[in-house]
Amino acid sequence: MVKATPDDFVVTSSFAVPLGKNQHWAHPSLSDGRLYVRHGDALMVYDVKAK
Numbered sequence: 001m002v003k004a005t006p007d008d009f010v011v012t013s014s015f016a017v018p019l020g021k022n023q024h025w026a027h028p029s030l031s032d033g034r035l036y037v038r039h040g041d042a043l044m045v046y047d048v049k050a051k
Helices: none
Strands: 003-005 009-011 030-031 034-039 041-046
Touching: none
Parallel strands: none
Antiparallel strands: 003 009, 030 034, 034 041
16 A cells, blocks of 8 residues: 655555465455455455544
8 A cells, every 4th residue: 555645655554465376467455454366366455444
């Protein structure tokens, strides 16, 4: 995740996708505070709601 401004962006968070194989072309999706990541035949969901 990044914090974007008109001049730059700063990486605020990152992680390695632990499941799946080969290249992955699906875009991550964000819905109701959940981040969905598909990698090959694996689908992962992460709770990214602000606390």
